[in-house]
Amino acid sequence: MKKIFFILTLLITLSINANANDKKLNKFVNWLADNNHTQYLEISKNYEECKNCTRWDAGPRCFEEIGKPKKQCVLDGDQSYGEDGYKWVDHKKYKTNLNIKFFKSSEIPWGTKPNKDTLLYYLFRYIDSEDAFDRAGSKGSKNPYKFKTELRDDKISKYIKKHMQKTALLSYLLYEDGKITIDEISPKNRFGILFDNNTQFTSMSVGKSIVSYVTGHAICKGYINGVDHRLNDWPLLENTLFYDQKLINLLNMAAGHQKYADKDLKTNKYKKNANANTVEFHLQKGVFKDSKKAKSKYQYTNFITNILINYVWFKSEGQFQNLLDEIFIDKAKVKNDVWFLKMNDRTIKSNNRNNKILKEYKVRDEDGPLRYSFRASRYDYLRIAKAMLDDWQNDTCVGKYLKNIHERRIPKNDKWKDDKSESLNPKSYAGQFYADYSGMRGRNIMGMVGKGGQSIMIDFDQGRIVVINTMHTDYNWKRISHSVIKDGT
Numbered sequence: 001m002k003k004i005f006f007i008l009t010l011l012i013t014l015s016i017n018a019n020a021n022d023k024k025l026n027k028f029v030n031w032l033a034d035n036n037h038t039q040y041l042e043i044s045k046n047y048e049e050c051k052n053c054t055r056w057d058a059g060p061r062c063f064e065e066i067g068k069p070k071k072q073c074v075l076d077g078d079q080s081y082g083e084d085g086y087k088w089v090d091h092k093k094y095k096t097n098l099n100i101k102f103f104k105s106s107e108i109p110w111g112t113k114p115n116k117d118t119l120l121y122y123l124f125r126y127i128d129s130e131d132a133f134d135r136a137g138s139k140g141s142k143n144p145y146k147f148k149t150e151l152r153d154d155k156i157s158k159y160i161k162k163h164m165q166k167t168a169l170l171s172y173l174l175y176e177d178g179k180i181t182i183d184e185i186s187p188k189n190r191f192g193i194l195f196d197n198n199t200q201f202t203s204m205s206v207g208k209s210i211v212s213y214v215t216g217h218a219i220c221k222g223y224i225n226g227v228d229h230r231l232n233d234w235p236l237l238e239n240t241l242f243y244d245q246k247l248i249n250l251l252n253m254a255a256g257h258q259k260y261a262d263k264d265l266k267t268n269k270y271k272k273n274a275n276a277n278t279v280e281f282h283l284q285k286g287v288f289k290d291s292k293k294a295k296s297k298y299q300y301t302n303f304i305t306n307i308l309i310n311y312v313w314f315k316s317e318g319q320f321q322n323l324l325d326e327i328f329i330d331k332a333k334v335k336n337d338v339w340f341l342k343m344n345d346r347t348i349k350s351n352n353r354n355n356k357i358l359k360e361y362k363v364r365d366e367d368g369p370l371r372y373s374f375r376a377s378r379y380d381y382l383r384i385a386k387a388m389l390d391d392w393q394n395d396t397c398v399g400k401y402l403k404n405i406h407e408r409r410i411p412k413n414d415k416w417k418d419d420k421s422e423s424l425n426p427k428s429y430a431g432q433f434y435a436d437y438s439g440m441r442g443r444n445i446m447g448m449v450g451k452g453g454q455s456i457m458i459d460f461d462q463g464r465i466v467v468i469n470t471m472h473t474d475y476n477w478k479r480i481s482h483s484v485i486k487d488g489t
Helices: 002-034 045-050 070-076 116-132 155-166 206-220 247-251 279-284 302-315 320-331 378-394 397-407 477-487
Strands: 041-043 063-065 086-088 094-096 134-138 169-176 179-185 338-342 346-349 357-361 370-376 428-430 433-435 445-450 454-459 464-470
Touching: 002 041, 002 094, 002 116, 041 045, 134 320, 155 169, 155 179, 155 477, 169 378, 206 247, 206 302, 206 320, 206 370, 206 378, 206 397, 206 445, 206 454, 247 302, 279 302, 302 320, 302 370, 320 378, 370 378, 378 397, 378 454, 378 464, 397 433, 454 477, 464 477
Parallel strands: none
Antiparallel strands: 041 094, 063 086, 134 338, 169 179, 169 464, 338 370, 346 357, 428 433, 433 445, 445 454, 454 464
């Protein structure tokens, strides 16, 4: 019986995923057609068969019976056509000729080896996914920072150029000595039809470090007393393990939350991501309700960063927008809009044919609607990283914050170690940043890492920055980022 139930559940899940993929694929095909990228399209056979048909005997692909699934419609045999019978199905003219592998999740899983076609399709999905969420961010500056450029022509620059042609890399920027010295972007024959200088691309968990940077500004504005400030002034944290803890514990992912980390808060089972609802839901209704603190140690989880950004939202007392504008417009001087994702107002509906509304609720600011998920264009990621570098080197208040969290970094003690991995190579965690990379211990270097290979490394001593946007982790991070920061070559 359990086996049958498992099979049925699997089939339903696969069906749901297939339908979701179909919708996204149709949207992608329409985008390709609208933008005249016909090299990735071909005329649909069903379209050719059905475009001129007026009778059922033209084929079951062209008609379906009102109120019945297509398969049932075909098998019934009543082939009359009328207002109460079969109706015309509008078939799309084009289908894609791309060889796409679909995954169960909305993201490309780690450890897979997707081909170029699959990467192109998921790049569209990543860029398009922003439409599902509201935003909390800043407009582009009227006077964006203009980089000086002096491009290198050496072994590493040539290697990166070739690397861009055969990997999932979208963008590579090297900043050193006050100017951009390597600037590569995916060409048109790979991912350039979707990704350009103005594309606001997902940061994945690089956004966690940007949340920390925002937190530093909130401290310097006086909204929060400092990294040792106790979190006993936010009602959402009451009756949870996070209440009355020092801010630094959350910044270092060491809140004693390991028993509860990454649980599915509806099923009470562990999963990798806990971004599916507001902070209020997770704290007051999920597994964190009445949770107890354990021994403080590093335990990576997405949810803590969502607590941080929403706590800053709460403590800024209506000045959150001004805070963001001061960071991204006045200081970093971004060119394009940048933003954190924000939960939308939700309507929960049943699955019946009448689509009857069961429940409606409005996402309130006090519910903690913000997520660490951040969007920016390739040069704007560099502008933000340069702002961090300037703060550190000029010893500003925020620079002192960055130095403080670096000094108070803790060992990661990862079970898995990989010297060639952007997330597993560093041995320490420093307030939502990575630190203590192999061969660079004792140096003031911090990194930002996101799923799928997103990476920013800053050498505060040498003034060197590497910014990488990518679709997947198939590139040589050790050579084009780690070694460049370590040795400059």
